Amino acid sequence: MSFRNVRRDPVEAVKNLAVPLDAKPNEEASQRPVDLVLAAVVVALIGFGVVMVYSASTVQGTTQHHDPQFFLKRQGSFALVALTLFFVTSLFDYHRLYKLTYPVLVSVGALLVLCVAGFGHTGGGATRWLSVGPIHIQPAELAKLALVSWLAYSLAKKAEKVKTFTVGFLPHLLVAGVFVLLCMKQPDFGSAVVLLLLTFTMLFVAGAKVGYILGATILGGAFAVISIVSREYRYARYLAWMNMDAHRQDLAYQPFQSVMSFGSGGTFGLGIGRGLQTLYLPEAHNDFVAAIVGEELGFVGVLGLSAIFFTLVARGVRAALRAPDDYGSYLAFGISAMFGIQAILNLSVALAILPTKGLTLPFISYGGSSLLMNAIAAGVLLNISRQGEKKTVYETPLPPDVSERRRDGDEGLPTDGDGAGDDLALPGLDDAEGAE
Incomplete structure (x- = not known):
């Protein structure tokens, strides 16, 4: 496999002029130090998530499962697995994902199809889970990372044609559209919005024409309006969100109580x-x-949490800008956007800036599928941040006389006979001096 390098040495051609003709090129990839800031942010978010899940779930744990620590135990187990996946994934070269792109994409697509084909587990009026014994899998969480990985693969492969409509834009929109429609069918409007925003973000970063993206955004907005108006319960929730005071005891109960929480916290x-x-x-x-x-x-805590998410996204963008190839760059941008978009949407819903969408807050909200997939994505991001640029090192074969001396155990340079080693003995030079 080959990856188009996004870091090019402008004087590479000049350097090659000084390379011996018999030199053999050998590519070596340098390793950067571990991004401790990125690693610390991920670990801190996972740990903070366990604390907040426990604090927020004791009442429901008691009333639903007769155990105030029920959700703590489960989220704590998820967190241990997530930390393990995070560190293990960070050790594997992200280029290994390249060959797995299509198998992962097709597998996740199949899980989404199963979810809407009658094999899914229904909860809260939506069929978003597949049950395998006691384990519940949410395919939409897997779809986010699978789509990001495929977009990075395809955009890097079609880098020279990304500005074209038929090759660089339309295929990516169609694949993303299939995933969006499958999420809408569950229904999972929040995940559908995230997938669409991820696609537009990565197309923009890759250099697709802004006109195409704006046109698709308008069409997506029109589709969203139609999907809201066409379903009575969605339209009713939208109207309730627009007038929460009048519906704070029924359809707007959740967003109203959420805003009350922020207000009661103060500074x-x-x-x-x-x-x-x-x-x-x-x-x-x-x-x-x-x-x-x-x-x-309070406000200080929310501001601090927002700053931590901003740091996570910023370190991800930094890794993307320093990635050794287009694939790594797009993959890092996509993962960073995935974290940032979900955090912004979740906080906006909690503050009633946006209607309720059913999105989790990355690393913080309760749930195994979300936490584990985010941990894997963060591990990939950490690995990309460690990858340095590939540099070409030329190995020049040694002259026969030097090779023989090295085989005989003499590592010194050939001399003119006095053993000092200060002057090189050049073939034919002594004979020429004698002739003079």
């Missing part, structure tokens, strides 16, 4: 474990965990 919050909104806010440990952060840690 510094009530303290971890002291929040009262867990008594009233459904899914406090899941989609609305940010509201509990706002209540228990």
Whole structure:
């Protein structure tokens, strides 16, 4: 396999003029130090997520499972597996994903099809899970990383034609569209929006024509409006969100209670474990965990959490800009966008800036599928940040006389006979001096 290098030496041709004709090129990839900031941010988010899930779930754990630590135990187990996957994935060269792109894409697509074909597990009015014994898998979470990986693969492969419509734009939009439609069918409107935004972001980064992206965005917006208006429950929830005061006891109950959580937290919050909104806010440990952060840690805590997510995205973009090839660059950009888009949308929903979409907050919300896939994605991102540029090293064969001396154990340079080794003995030079 070959990857188009995005870092080119402008004087490479000049350097090659000084290379001996019999020199053999050998590519060596340098390794950068581990991005400790990126690693620390991921570990901190996972640990903080366990704490907040416990704080937000004690009431539901008691009422639903007669165990206030029920969700803590499960999320703690998920966190241990996630940390292991994060560090293990960071050790594997991300180029190994290149060959797995299509198998992963097709497999995840098949899981999405199974989910909407009657094999899925229904919960909360949506069929978003596949059950394998006691394990529940959410294919939409897998679809995000699978689509990012495929887009990085395809955009790097078609880098020279990315500005064309039929080769560089339309195929990527069609594949993403299939995943979006399958998510809408579940229904999972939030994941569909994330997949669409990820596609547009990566196309823009790769250099696709802005006009194509804007046109597709307009069409996507029109499709979203039609999908909302065509389903009565979606339209009703939208109207309730527009007028929360009038619907705070029914359809707008969740967003209203979420905003109340932020308001009751004030500047510094009530303290971890002291929040009262867990008594009233459904899914406090899941989609609305940010509201509990706002209540228990206040405005300062939400600002700090936002800063941590910003740091995560910034380090990811840094890794993308320093990646040794287009594939790594697009992959890092896509993963960073995946974290950033989900965090922005989740916080916007929790603050009632956007209608409820059913999106998790990366690394923080309760759930195994989301946490494990985010950990794998973060591990890939950390590996990309460690990869340096490939440099060509030329190996020149040694002259026969030097090779013989090395085989005989003499590592010194040939001399003119006095053993000093200061002057090189050049063939024919002594004879020429004698002739003079």
